[in-house]
Amino acid sequence: MSQRIKPTEAELEILQILWEQGPSTVRAVNERLRERREVGYTTTLKLMQIMAEKGLVDRDTSQRTHVYRAAVGEEETQRALLRRFMDVAFRGSATRLVMQLLGGGQTTPEELQAIKEMIERAERREGEKGDGGRE
Amino acid sequence: MSQRIKPTEAELEILQILWEQGPSTVRAVNERLRERREVGYTTTLKLMQIMAEKGLVDRDTSQRTHVYRAAVGEEETQRALLRRFMDVAFRGSATRLVMQLLGGGQTTPEELQAIKEMIERAERREGEKGDGGRE
DNA sequence: ATCTTTTTACGAAAAATTTCGTAAAAAAGC
DNA sequence: GCTTTTTTACGAAATTTTTCGTAAAAAGAT
Structure with missing residues (x-):
């Protein structure tokens, strides 16, 4: 079930931000990302759109400026990632x-x-x- | 230092095999991989050649059938991977x-x-x- | 010696991930 | 109203990772 959750590294970075600061706009997320490294606005936008397709995030499109929120739980995701990581890096x-x-x-x-x-x-x-x- | 060690997932799978069974030929590694999934022989070969270029493995080419061994330590690698994983998945x-x-x-x-x-x-x-x- | 099998080398295709340019629509500012 | 800014949509380029086809060399089999 939760084994279907498999965000890429860039996606996980965005999820972390959404978990930490709650529902956010693309701009808000991009600004947080920019604190750590150079990322173009449309790069972040595209990633979040892809994440919406995959069901990793939901978005509220009722306003012009869409608001995204994590659609997968932090703990559930960490559990899935940890399981996988433990298997591959520490032979389980x-x-x-x-x-x-x-x-x-x-x-x-x-x-x-x-x-x-x-x-x-x-x-x-x-x-x-x-x-x-x-x- | 050990932050330079960044094997991809497929590479890590091969390192695990080398750590576990010691220096091995491409064939031996490929057979172990095949126990878990379909992998072509030349796919494994190519990966191991790339790993040799990157310095993740060393190889003995004195015989026609080359023998590969891990050039990075298991613990050192796990430490680097864990550090990275902990940061990205558990905010450190x-x-x-x-x-x-x-x-x-x-x-x-x-x-x-x-x-x-x-x-x-x-x-x-x-x-x-x-x-x-x-x- | 000739044919078959095994192995390496090489390059490139395929797949997955990340990045960004451009355009169009909506909103805001003047 | 007209211009500028902000935002989304879309597609494609760039990058990274994985996979494999083909050829040549070496070894083995008959």
Whole structure:
């Protein structure tokens, strides 16, 4: 299901902006992109039009200036991307991935602490499995 | 430095095979690829030739049948890929990435345990850093 | 020796992704 | 009203990645 979500890198960059600042015009998105690198306005426009075709974004065309919003959830997308990335880069091993993350010095002590707490929570969830905790 | 390592997806697939089974001929790599999908022999050959040009692999051409081996380390490459992926998909946040990994039900209890141990080790390392710890 | 198979080299086609030029429509400014 | 600016639509060029056809060389088989 969510395996159909496969934005390209440029598309993901735009999704990030839409997730972060909510529904936006092409101009607003392009300006954010420009903070990081040179991008032509029509380049951004075209990409967003393609994304609309693919169903990655919805757009409100009731006004002349269209407003786009992400049509796929941030978490859902991250889950799909992570699954794929873990498979291709770490042969599917979550352990190796985390090992690299922690060993590679890419985490602050605060992040380590936060991650540790998450592990404990995840362990508790595992332990309870079966009694149907619903959402 | 290691930011120069940027294999494409098909290239990464080949690197995985070379890392896993060591120096290999084009035929051997192609056969492994074929276990998962249709790939022509010359397609694999060409890719590996390009990889040799890029410096991703080395090859021994002393025999008629060339033998290729990975010229970039598995960990080094994973580190570079992970850094990039974390930035683009998780806005640079290791915490969010791990959250998704643990919350997404993509980890077995065994992996959880292994990960927890790694965290503790990483914490000890961090702790030593500040007060000039003994090794 | 001749024919077949295996391998490399090379180039280019095919596919996917990214970029942008140009035009037309709508809105805004004067 | 007329000009300038902003926006969308569209198509195509440019770039990157993947795939494969063809040829030539080397090795092996008969």
